[in-house]
Amino acid sequence: MRIQKLDIAGFKSFKDRTVIEFDKGITGIVGPNGCGKSNIVDALSWVMGEMSAKHLRGASMEDVIFAGSQDYPPSGFAEVSLTLENDGGAFPVQYAQHSEVMVTRRLHRGGDSEYLINGDQARLRDIQEIFMDTGAGSKGFSVVEQGQIGKIITSKPKDRRSLIEEAAGITKFKARKRESERKLVATEQNLVRLADILREQKRQLSSLERQAEKANRYKVLKDQLIDKELWVLSTEYVQLNEETANLSKEIEVLDESLVAFESQESEFENKREIEKQNLLEQEKEVEVVQLQLGELKSGVTALEKHIREVEFEIEQSRRDKEKNEDRGQTLRSREKILSDEAALIEEKLAVATNEFEVCLEEFTQVDEEHAETQKNYNEREQRRSEVAR
Numbered sequence: 001m002r003i004q005k006l007d008i009a010g011f012k013s014f015k016d017r018t019v020i021e022f023d024k025g026i027t028g029i030v031g032p033n034g035c036g037k038s039n040i041v042d043a044l045s046w047v048m049g050e051m052s053a054k055h056l057r058g059a060s061m062e063d064v065i066f067a068g069s070q071d072y073p074p075s076g077f078a079e080v081s082l083t084l085e086n087d088g089g090a091f092p093v094q095y096a097q098h099s100e101v102m103v104t105r106r107l108h109r110g111g112d113s114e115y116l117i118n119g120d121q122a123r124l125r126d127i128q129e130i131f132m133d134t135g136a137g138s139k140g141f142s143v144v145e146q147g148q149i150g151k152i153i154t155s156k157p158k159d160r161r162s163l164i165e166e167a168a169g170i171t172k173f174k175a176r177k178r179e180s181e182r183k184l185v186a187t188e189q190n191l192v193r194l195a196d197i198l199r200e201q202k203r204q205l206s207s208l209e210r211q212a213e214k215a216n217r218y219k220v221l222k223d224q225l226i227d228k229e230l231w232v233l234s235t236e237y238v239q240l241n242e243e244t245a246n247l248s249k250e251i252e253v254l255d256e257s258l259v260a261f262e263s264q265e266s267e268f269e270n271k272r273e274i275e276k277q278n279l280l281e282q283e284k285e286v287e288v289v290q291l292q293l294g295e296l297k298s299g300v301t302a303l304e305k306h307i308r309e310v311e312f313e314i315e316q317s318r319r320d321k322e323k324n325e326d327r328g329q330t331l332r333s334r335e336k337i338l339s340d341e342a343a344l345i346e347e348k349l350a351v352a353t354n355e356f357e358v359c360l361e362e363f364t365q366v367d368e369e370h371a372e373t374q375k376n377y378n379e380r381e382q383r384r385s386e387v388a389r
Contacts, residue, residue, distance in 0.1 A: 010075035047080040
């Protein structure tokens with residue numbers, strides 16, 4: 001496996017996209033201090049899966065993105081692509097049929113990371129597994145930084161062992177072993193939880209059986225209840241049909257009675273109109289009799305007044321007769337005339353009194369007839385109201 005090229009964009013000091021070609025043979029990158037040589041090494045470590053910002057000479061992972069300068073604004077993301085050539089040496093087994101593999105890592109300023117293998121989305125773990133069997137990788141000895149040799153010599157046996165295992169190509173198997181052990185632990189924990197669940201289920205099984213038995217019994221009783229309800233409803237349906245038929249007959253009879261009552265009501269209306277006319281005529285007759293009675297009363301009053309005047313004149317004449325004997329004959333004649341007039345007035349008064357009594361009897365009779373007519377009218381009105389209800 002050989003590095004073919006390194007494509008860097010927005011990573012640390014590489015503001016613009018920069019492609020570094022690694023041709024066959026010995027290749028060296030030289031330059032003065034501060035020209036970016038170490039940043040190329042950091043880019044190689046980063047694209048191979050380095051997750052420690054400290055090992056990349058930064059405080060946080062965001063420090064690998066171009067921070068900008070006086071003349072250029074900061075970049076929004078950092079991207080590094082590493083193209084590996086299959087030269088017949090150690091090469092990832094899953095990509096052995098490929099002539100080359102391109103690994104890409106991209107980090108956005110918002111913190112989102114992307115990993116790609118040959119342009120397809122991948123996981124960080126997939127990229128790390130590519131380098132596990134090759135002796136390379138962010139934790140291997142394929143990238144030796146300045147001062148790294150002294151660090152390796154003075155490092156702890158455990159750290160040197162990691163380097164030796166990486167070089168021997170067993171890192172991948174150890175990683176798989178750790179993953180398998182982790183899965184075994186998780187499986188054991190799941191088995192423990194499953195055993196607890198089984199115990200709990202067994203404990204609840206008897207309760208569930210009783211509940212199932214109750215449910216079955218409830219279902220049987222429910223079916224019986226439905227059958228009985230259907231029987232009751234069918235019986236009620238037959239009874240309601242019979243009652244409906246009877247009510248229909250009663251409605252027909254009531255309709256006929258209603259027609260008869262309406263006919264009687266029409267007759268009552270006609271009779272009521274006739275009686276109302278008779279009542280108006282009788283009221284007019286009563287008014288006429290009352291007028292005649294008033295006239296007779298006035299005539300009687302006038303006659304009584306005239307009688308009182310005649311009696312006064314007679315009394316005056318009698319007194320004058322006593323005073324004036326000479327005028328006796330004249331007064332006697334006058335008295336006789338006045339007596340005759342008084343007798344005539346008395347006769348008229350008797351006639352008027354008789355006429356008044358006759359009018360009073362007629363008025364009483366007419367008033368009784370009017371009361372009887374009013375009573376009949378009220379009775380018919382009451383009967384008509386009862387028929388209307």
